[in-house]
Amino acid sequence: MPSYPIALVTGGSRGLGRSTVEALARRGVASILTYNSNRAAADEVVAAVEAAGAKAIAIRLDTGDTASFPAFADAVRQALGTLGAERFDYLVNMAGTSHSGLLGDVTEEDFDAAYRVHVKGPFFLTQTLLPLIADGGRIVNISSGLTRIIYPGRIAYGAMKGAVEVMTRYMAKELGPRRIAVNTVAPGAIQTDFSGGMVRDNPDVSRHIAEATALGRPGLPDDIGPMIASLLSEDHRWVNAQRIEVSGGQAI
Numbered sequence: 001m002p003s004y005p006i007a008l009v010t011g012g013s014r015g016l017g018r019s020t021v022e023a024l025a026r027r028g029v030a031s032i033l034t035y036n037s038n039r040a041a042a043d044e045v046v047a048a049v050e051a052a053g054a055k056a057i058a059i060r061l062d063t064g065d066t067a068s069f070p071a072f073a074d075a076v077r078q079a080l081g082t083l084g085a086e087r088f089d090y091l092v093n094m095a096g097t098s099h100s101g102l103l104g105d106v107t108e109e110d111f112d113a114a115y116r117v118h119v120k121g122p123f124f125l126t127q128t129l130l131p132l133i134a135d136g137g138r139i140v141n142i143s144s145g146l147t148r149i150i151y152p153g154r155i156a157y158g159a160m161k162g163a164v165e166v167m168t169r170y171m172a173k174e175l176g177p178r179r180i181a182v183n184t185v186a187p188g189a190i191q192t193d194f195s196g197g198m199v200r201d202n203p204d205v206s207r208h209i210a211e212a213t214a215l216g217r218p219g220l221p222d223d224i225g226p227m228i229a230s231l232l233s234e235d236h237r238w239v240n241a242q243r244i245e246v247s248g249g250q251a252i
Contacts, residue, residue, distance in 0.1 A: 004030050006080070007029050008076065009024075010061060011096065012033025013034070014041055014193070015221055016224045017092070018221070024054070024229045026229075029232075030054055030083055031055075033046075034063075034095060036060065036061065063096075066120060066124045069125055073129060086132075087137075088137070092139075095121075096117055098157070111156050133180060137180050140182075140184070141183070145245055145247045149247075149250060165243050168243070169241045172241035176240075183243075186247075187224050188219050188245065190224060212250055212251050217248070
């Protein structure tokens, strides 16, 4: 068995997922990271992890396609074999897509697409991977500050993330006998390409977020990744079934 922990991070090729994988690497944690369409970006992350002295393997995954999960689990088993392990220690359900639309405008198709990626996907992916998660491991599900901070036009996305928060508490209760801690991390507004780069690239939005945040600026990816890496560590072994907002004090 390897002497280092292993994490599986969905959506680890970009944004907050990439920051998480790289922060874990600095702690000596190996990662199996997923990407949906951009293999080149995933390869960049693998190279960055290896430059930090850790190991990483990239596997393609569409978290909205539950039919692909058994084959993905087989690919994870193969990756674990390459890493000299039978199980991994940490699961981070990071992958997601943005969605906007007012109550009167959201289509059923839009709603179902958001549900498949943000609720159904993490639920059944976690279920599929349970035999591969080590007892005493950790799971982090990603929610959003938008479950607390209400912006019109985010009703479907916020509702999905609210479901993730409830699901997390049930997971924590049910997986307690295996000593697997499950928590939710809820980022505030972060400057990434999410939502078309709205927070990063729109000066008016960025200024609004800065004015609404106690620490006076929008968040950056590296405000989130290291926090998740820390939450997964033994330092936080007694934190369980919690929603932890990481927003710099937005809208307080």
